Amino acid sequence: KQEVTQIPAALSVPEGENLVLNCSFTDSAIYNLQWFRQDPGKGLTSLLLIQSSQREQTSGRLNASLDKSSGRSTLYIAASQPGDSATYLCAVNTDKLIFGTGTRLQVFP
Amino acid sequence: KAGVTQTPRYLIKTRGQQVTLSCSPISGHRSVSWYQQTPGQGLQFLFEYFSETQRNKGNFPGRFSGRQFSNSRSEMNVSTLELGDSALYLCASSLGLAGGDEQFFGPGTRLTVL
Numbered sequence: 412k413q414e415v416t417q418i419p420a421a422l423s424v425p426e427g428e429n430l431v432l433n434c435s436f437t438d439s440a441i442y443n444l445q446w447f448r449q450d451p452g453k454g455l456t457s458l459l460l461i462q463s464s465q466r467e468q469t470s471g472r473l474n475a476s477l478d479k480s481s482g483r484s485t486l487y488i489a490a491s492q493p494g495d496s497a498t499y500l501c502a503v504n505t506d507k508l509i510f511g512t513g514t515r516l517q518v519f520p
Numbered sequence: 521k522a523g524v525t526q527t528p529r530y531l532i533k534t535r536g537q538q539v540t541l542s543c544s545p546i547s548g549h550r551s552v553s554w555y556q557q558t559p560g561q562g563l564q565f566l567f568e569y570f571s572e573t574q575r576n577k578g579n580f581p582g583r584f585s586g587r588q589f590s591n592s593r594s595e596m597n598v599s600t601l602e603l604g605d606s607a608l609y610l611c612a613s614s615l616g617l618a619g620g621d622e623q624f625f626g627p628g629t630r631l632t633v634l
Contacts, residue, residue, distance in 0.1 A: 442620040454524075454610055455625040500563070506576055506619035507553065508612070510563040 413438045415503055417511035424518055430488040432514045434501035439479045442504045446475050446486050449498045449513070458499075459486070491518045522547065524613050524626035532632045538599040541629045545592050545613030551575075552594035553618050554586060557608040557628075568618050569594050575617065598631075606633045 414437045424430060434444070443462045447455040459468045459475040461484070467476040474487040484501055498515045502508040525544045533539050545552050553576075554566040565578040569588035586596045592613075598605055608628045614621035 443622075445623065447625070452608075452630070454526075454627040455612075457622060457624060460622045502563075502623075504619060504623075506617075507565040507568060507578070508555070508563075508618070508623060509565070512562050 413441075413503060413505060413509050415501060415509050415511040417499075417501060417514050419514060420512065421515040422517070424491060424516075426492060426518055426520050428491050428518075430491055430516070432486040432488070432499050432501075432516070434484040434486070434511055436482045436484075436503045436509075438505075439482055440505065441479065442506075444475075444477055444484050445502050445504065445508070446473075446484075447500045447502065449500060451498075455500065491516075493518050493520055524611060524624055526609075526611055526626040526629050528629060529627065530630045530632075532634065533601050534634050535601055535603060537601050538597065539601060539631060541596045541598075541609055541611075541631075543594045543596070543611035543613075543626060545594070545611075546624055549613035549615050549624075550592055551614045551616060551618050551621070552588060552592065553612045553614075553623065554594070554596050555610045555612065556580075557610060558606075563610070566596070570617055601633045603633050605631065607631060 446458040461477040472489040498513045500513045502510045551570045553568040568576040588594045610628045612623040612625045
């Protein structure tokens with residue numbers, strides 16, 4: 412059974428720091444992995460999609476890597492800003508999305 | 521291009537009632553998946569519809585059902601509501617089958633069961 416874990420569960424940092432959020436999964440048989448952002452009480456915003464054959468994807472200040480063999484993905488956020496405060500979720504795609512429990516990020520000025 | 525839309529945004533129901541939620545996918549997307557989000561269980565997959573056919577189903581009781589119309593819009597129905605059904609219900613659309621394609625989520629419907 413696929414299980415997805417995210418570490419840390421919560422993170423509070425000052426503005427400007429570079430951050431690394433971790434995601435691990437137990438079964439490497441995935442189609443792809445997506446990182447999402449969720450603001451309180453809102454839906455999910457897709458940040459990055461990494462196909463199983465890819466090693467990394469970049470979008471602006473975000474960079475996500477995937478190591479399928481070790482069951483790990485990281486989301487790197489450069490030069491964090493208060494507007495980055497949200498919950499970040501990773502999800503592996505088998506024939507459906509299986510989500511981790513998220514990392515709650517707070518960036519303070 | 522409009523995103524995924526869900527109606528209504530908020531619902532309050534009482535135990536025993538039934539409820540229908542609606543999801544309109546991004547134009548051209550043929551797959552709609554439904555997820556339930558609760559503080560205790562996180563995000564859990566309910567089902568996926570593609571070309572008006574249920575393609576995949578999660579581990580939820582038969583009180584949870586859905587359908588998809590020829591224009592790809594989808595509805596989800598929950599019968600005989602229980603307190604534990606209180607949750608944020610999210611739908612996601614993708615161009616092709618959910619397995620393999622990027623998923624785009626709507627804003628959700630917040631259901632409260634009293």
